[in-house]
Amino acid sequence: MLVRVLGSAAGGGFPQWNCGCPNCTGVRNGTIRATARTQESVAVSADGRGWFLINASPEIRAQIESFPPLHPRGPRHSPIEGIVLTNGDLDHCLGLLSLRESYPLVVYATERVRAGFTEGNVLYRTLERFPGQTTWRTLKLGRVEDLTVGGGAPSGLTVEAVPAPGKVPLHLEGAAPPDPEDSVGLRIREVATGRVLAYFGAAAGVTPAVRAAVQDAACVFFDGTFWSSDELPGLGLGTRRAEDMAHMPVGGPSGSLAALAGVRTPRRILIHVNNTNPLLRDDSPERAAATAAGWELAYDGMELAV
Ligand SMILES: [Zn+2]
Ligand SMILES: [Zn+2]
Secondary structure (H helix, E strand, C coil): CCCEECCCECCECCCCCCCHHHHHHHHHHHCCCCCECCEEEEEEECCCCEEEEEECCCCHHHHHHHCCHHCCCCCCCCEEEEEEEEEHHHHHHHHHHHHHCCCCCEEEEEEHHHHHHCCCCHHHHCCCCCCCCCCEEEECCCCEEEEECCCCEEEEEEEEECCCCCCHHHCHHHCCCCCCHHEEEEEEEEEECCCCEECCCCCCCCCCHHHHHHCHHHHHEEEECCCCCHHHCCCCCCCHHHHHHCCCCCCCCCHHHHHCCCCCHHHEEEEEEECCCCCHCCCCCCHHHHCCEEEEECCCCCEEEC
């Protein structure tokens, strides 16, 4: 399975337009050792011809242009055979609206995520301009779905949604009671080899289901949003702790590195990194600690053969 990281930052990207935190200021001015990142999206393929995107970021147009295998091979064509959404946060699905140029889209999402994006959203009509413009394929927790190409042929990949502790998007808070299908992890399996990519870009905790989903994977991407619970308050950027936003911190005794310490997945990669995170500094002690624990930090343009 071929994997290309198109974007590796959390919502807002790095730097974020309205952020003057030390990281954002430093990367703008070139005074810290860090690399700018766009918002989280990952492309996967079994054969290098048909591709599936995990999440559709607001920067999807530039992300597609950044990777030639995603370019058209005909006057009206796209090698993007489907888009898999992990939740309805705008940094994960706003890019769908940028794919409005009259081309059929196939979107894999839970019913909750589909409803949250489509219902009461007048802008969604731009993706319903002709019959069949957007096809939704329903992800159910624990059910394996074929990822298909060309309208139904096997792609060589399957996807399974795994419950991941999370929450509804900010703009839907209070609209409906929380549901396990609000935010999911993914297991993408290559049929020919049985190799699995486990994807948890957002996780408020490591449950037994999460642990089981990453345990036998060949590669795991995991929530790298915040290093510490009080990262934003500590920088004077509001009052919300990491847990308030349904992200477990990476560091500390209750962080993901500690919780996943026994997992020996060959490739372990942190993604969805918030611009405030000290992991973004190549020479930070936090980055050194993650590296020592066997974790890599995703960057835009990272490629893997899983
Ligand atoms: Zn996000
Ligand atoms: Zn910042």
